[in-house]
Amino acid sequence: MESLTQSFEKVDQQTSEELTPWLNAREEATRSLVANGWQRLYSGLTPHRASVTLLDPSESLQISLQIPVDADGEAQGDWDLWIExxxxxxxxxxxxxxxxxxxERSTLRRLSGTERNELEEPLDLKAMLQVAHWLQGPIETIEKLAKANSSQLVLHLAGLGPNS
Structure with missing residues (x-):
């Protein structure tokens, strides 16, 4: 695990301690994915945002979570979750x-390219909606954490199809 922490001159020890709850929320939000083999590509912390990006074991999907914070340790807006x-x-x-x-295996075969026929589809937005549904458990966990911190979760999907 590689952790990137940017520090600015105006961020002192006290401010770092105030950001600790956001680091804990970031870790709790991604715990179930990491436990299922997702690899942490990087984690970041600035006075304005705690973020993490994970890659699934097959390198088919990437998830990025951005939690906005300010130097006082308060939430400042929506949490962003990107599934790409x-x-x-x-x-x-x-x-x-x-x-x-x-x-369902038939759906997975179609989306995994194991059926070589006209039903094969790229991971476009329609397929990414299915993937987001399959990741409902981890997404619900992240959403609960956002709500507990007086924020909402905004889900972003990016596929590789022509309309994504």
Whole structure:
């Protein structure tokens, strides 16, 4: 795990301590994904934002969470959660993990490129909506944390299809 922490001259020890709750919220928000093999690409902390980016085990999807904070340790707006496709189809490790979560095999085969016919689709926005539904548990956890901190979660989806 690589952690990137930017510090500014105006950020002193007291301010860092005030940001600790946001670091804890960031870790709690991503705990279930990390426990299921998602790799932390980087974590960042500035006086204005705590962020983390994770990559699924198959490198098909990337999730980035940005939690806005100010130097006083207060939330300043919406939490942003980005789910982005990194490949045109779901690859085997991610497909296997989703099968274990109870997702239909026929849908997963179509989105993973294992069916070589006209039903094969890239990970466009329609497919990314399905992926977001499958990630409902981790998304609900993040949303609860945002609400507990008087914020709301904004979900952003980015596919690789022509309309994404």
């Amino acid at each position: 496709a990194c490949q045109r189809q779901l690859s085997l490790p991610l497909r296997t993990w989703l099968e274990e979560q109870g997702i």
